[in-house]
Each structure stands twice: as structure tokens, then as C-alpha cells.
Amino acid sequence: MDLSRIPSPCYVIDEEVLTQNLITLRKVQEDTGCKILLALKGFAMWSTFPLISKYLVGITASSVAEAMLGRDEFGGEVHAYAPAYSERDIDELTPIVHHLVFNSLNQFHHYRDRVRASGRNISMGIRVNPEYSEVETDIYNPCAPCSRLGALADQIKSQDLHGLEGLHFHTMCEQNADVLERTLPHFEEKFGDLIPQMKWINLGGGHHITREDYDIDCLCRTVKNFREKWGKEIYLEPGEAIALNTGVLVASVLDIVQNKLPIAILDVSATAHMPDVLEMPYRPVITGAHEPAVKSCTYRLGGLTCLAGDVIGDYSFGEPLQPGDKLVFEDMAHYTMVKNTTFNGVRLPSIGIWKPRENRFHLVREFGYEDYRDRLS
Incomplete structure (x- = not known):
């Protein structure tokens, strides 16, 4: 340069390095049958979306603005999750999103009929907390004690889940595939009785897939085994892995x-x-x-x-x-322009x-x- x-x-984004990252992510999708979304919270340089959209199926948003950017500039699937939604948020998201993930049963029950009334086939899910994480920095640990992110198992068991089609958990931050491999048994222990009722499982972000020492074989084996065991559609939503070192x-x-x-x-x-x-x-x-x-x-x-x-x-x-x-x-490239x-x-x-x-x-x-x-x- x-x-x-x-x-x-x-x-400055290096287009060639970005392309190589995307080729890696496409190979993971092909080898596992999972779908990978770009998490806009980490990287939202939309002038690169025409390139990224050739490799990934869509985006995941943490706000109405990110969802609108995904719809307008990326195309494909638009997913959304936030710790809480206002009525205005729901009214603005329902014309846009394909998946809408709630943080609590309170909000799911409050907005379920409103989402259905949109007339669009929006798949609703809930974020859960498996109470297991290996993240060492507290500010980035989604499962730290007293975390506000995700419902606990005893909060949703034996509750009204009618209309809920997916479970979403996010427990990782800049970590290798062995962490996911150790996390999934905790998720299954806490929520395994709910998985058969679902259409999809979202394994969240924090997967450092394009890092030089990342164990892609372990990731592919872990995701493929989990997908075959449960027969569900699987999503990953890294942000950093798309733009790492680009x-x-x-x-x-x-x-x-x-x-x-x-x-x-x-x-x-x-x-x-x-x-x-x-x-x-x-x-x-x-x-x-x-x-x-x-x-x-x-x-x-x-x-x-x-x-x-x-x-x-x-x-x-x-x-x-x-x-x-x-x-x-x-x-x-990641967590700079967006912050x-x-x-x-x-x-x-x-x-x-x-x-x-x-x-x-x-x-x-x-x-x-x-x-x-x-x-x-």
C-alpha cells in the first residue's frame, strides 16, 4: 500500500484480504450446512456489502437503523436482536426483518400478536443464557453473573412459547472453536428439551473463524454434528471474523x-x-x-x-x-468505524x-x- x-x-480496507476472509466463511457454510450472517455491530462499511453479499446470506442487526441498512444495502436475510424493544421499534422492524429475537418472555408475549398482525412471515426467537462462558473480560462476557442478556432456563420452562421458532445464544468473544465445542453441552443441558420444538438455533457471534490459528476443522465438525443431531437450521453471526485483519x-x-x-x-x-x-x-x-x-x-x-x-x-x-x-x-476495520x-x-x-x-x-x-x-x- x-x-x-x-x-x-x-x-483503509484491503479488498483482497476481505475476499479471502469471505472465501473461508463460505467454505464453512458449504461444509456444515449452516448459514453465516454479518453482524453489523462489528462491521457496517456498506460500500463493501456488494462484495460480502456474494458470500454470506444476510445480516444481523441490533437496532432499527442497522436493520434498515441491511435491507437497503445488503439484501438477503435480515435478523434483529436487542435487549429490549419499544413499540416504535417493533412497528419499524416488522416491515424489514425475517427473524426477530427477543431478550425475554415478557417482550415476546407483549409483542407476539403485534408481529403476527404485520402480515409477514417473521420467525420469532428468544435469546437464552446457558450460564456458561469462557470470556475473561467482564465487559465482553454475555454470561457474567447478573447479565441482562438472555433468558435463563428456569424463566422459560413450562411457559407459553406458542409462536416461538428459534433459540439464540451468544457466549463467546474472539474465541476458537474448542470454546463452542465445550459450550454446546451446557446449552443442551439447559435447553435441550426445547430444541425439538424449534425450527432454528442461532449460535451467536464471537467465533474468530478467520484468525490464523483458528481450528476450522473443529468448528465444522462441531456445527455439523450439532445440526445432524437435532435436525435444525443453524446460524452463526460473527462480526469481527468478516473484517479481521482487513x-x-x-x-x-x-x-x-x-x-x-x-x-x-x-x-x-x-x-x-x-x-x-x-x-x-x-x-x-x-x-x-x-x-x-x-x-x-x-x-x-x-x-x-x-x-x-x-x-x-x-x-x-x-x-x-x-x-x-x-x-x-x-x-x-472492526469495532472502529461503527463506534x-x-x-x-x-x-x-x-x-x-x-x-x-x-x-x-x-x-x-x-x-x-x-x-x-x-x-x-
Whole structure:
């Protein structure tokens, strides 16, 4: 990628890497008979949807806006799940969705007749909590104690489930197939008596299928065995796996200040442009950079907002940084564009696509003052 052709700051998707991820996911569908959906909460760069829709059957949405984007720009199946719906949500979702998943029996019972009255053949499901998860970071653990996500087994057993056609669970986050293999027996133990009544089972997201060390054979064996055992339609809905390692965030050094160590201030922000750096937290990889003191020049990299903690981390480089130097933050396609903000009025990074086969950069979108102004009042 020729950085001289990339504006800064800019999220850049590598079309070839994205295609390779999609080929992997299509092979999983072919080998298991399952259906894979793009979870828009993780990646919703809709200029790539014409490509992604050639490989995946549809999308899953966490809101009306995501469902509308899926209908308008992706096509195929539109699924929706949210921790709760308002009446307005239901009225706006029923003309759009094919599957509608509720978080509780309260909401299922409250809206069941309203969904039926839409006149569309919408398949209704409920998210369940198998009370088993191997996620170690609490903020990302859907089955943590007192979780609000999903009904417990004793809350739905012997209840009125008429009209319910599917069960949905989501227990994973950036994990390998062996975790799913260990999770399914817990799901079956808690909800196995309900599975025969259902048409479909959704195994949720968190499956890191396109990661280099991911055990695809284990996934295919596990999903295929489960599907054959129960005879149900199976869905997976990864978000991160679609976009994993497909994109970078190109940034530039604006200034170097000194306070016990050199601090490079960039034209990007951790809190505004890559919030998981602070939320998870984690240290993003920068092409050509190293841990502090590994190379001769160590810098703290700071963001552009007024937040004191808008710090990306400490890195070392082989040469001194200068204003105007470009840095490339790796694996920045997922949970970045969908979570970024205009805090402080800081300009959002542009969005572009790198097309390696054509040796060409395509600038998809630039942002400006109107994008900041128009979300306010």
C-alpha cells in the first residue's frame, strides 16, 4: 500500500484480504450446512456489502437503523436482536426483518400478536443464557453473573412459547472453536428439551473463524454434528471474523512534545476513533513499531482530544519521529468505524478501499463539519 496516496487520517480496507476472509466463511457454510450472517455491530462499511453479499446470506442487526441498512444495502436475510424493544421499534422492524429475537418472555408475549398482525412471515426467537462462558473480560462476557442478556432456563420452562421458532445464544468473544465445542453441552443441558420444538438455533457471534490459528476443522465438525443431531437450521453471526485483519487506520504525527519522555500527538484519537483501546483495554499493533526501549527512539502516542487519558500507548521506533510521518495501525476495520465519535468536534477519519490487484486506492468517504453539526441540534 502506497501511503503517499492515502489521506490522513483514514480507515483503509484491503479488498483482497476481505475476499479471502469471505472465501473461508463460505467454505464453512458449504461444509456444515449452516448459514453465516454479518453482524453489523462489528462491521457496517456498506460500500463493501456488494462484495460480502456474494458470500454470506444476510445480516444481523441490533437496532432499527442497522436493520434498515441491511435491507437497503445488503439484501438477503435480515435478523434483529436487542435487549429490549419499544413499540416504535417493533412497528419499524416488522416491515424489514425475517427473524426477530427477543431478550425475554415478557417482550415476546407483549409483542407476539403485534408481529403476527404485520402480515409477514417473521420467525420469532428468544435469546437464552446457558450460564456458561469462557470470556475473561467482564465487559465482553454475555454470561457474567447478573447479565441482562438472555433468558435463563428456569424463566422459560413450562411457559407459553406458542409462536416461538428459534433459540439464540451468544457466549463467546474472539474465541476458537474448542470454546463452542465445550459450550454446546451446557446449552443442551439447559435447553435441550426445547430444541425439538424449534425450527432454528442461532449460535451467536464471537467465533474468530478467520484468525490464523483458528481450528476450522473443529468448528465444522462441531456445527455439523450439532445440526445432524437435532435436525435444525443453524446460524452463526460473527462480526469481527468478516473484517479481521482487513483494515488499517492511517494516521500522521502532528507534533512532538516533551514531558519526561517524547510524546507524539497524532491526528487520530484512541477515545474517538479506536475506543476499544481504552475500553478493553488493549495495545494496538503499529506497522514497524516495537515495545518501548526495543529500538532507540521511544515515544508515547497521544490522541487529538482534550481527554487526559486519550493515550494510545508507548512504542519504540528505529528512527526519530517527525511531524508529517505516517503511522499505520493494524487490524482497525472492526469495532472502529461503527463506534467512533465526533467528541471535541474532531474530524472523523476518511474511509477508503485498497484494491491490490489494480494497485489502486479508492476514497469512499470524507467527513467534515456537517457530519458533526447534523448529529446535534
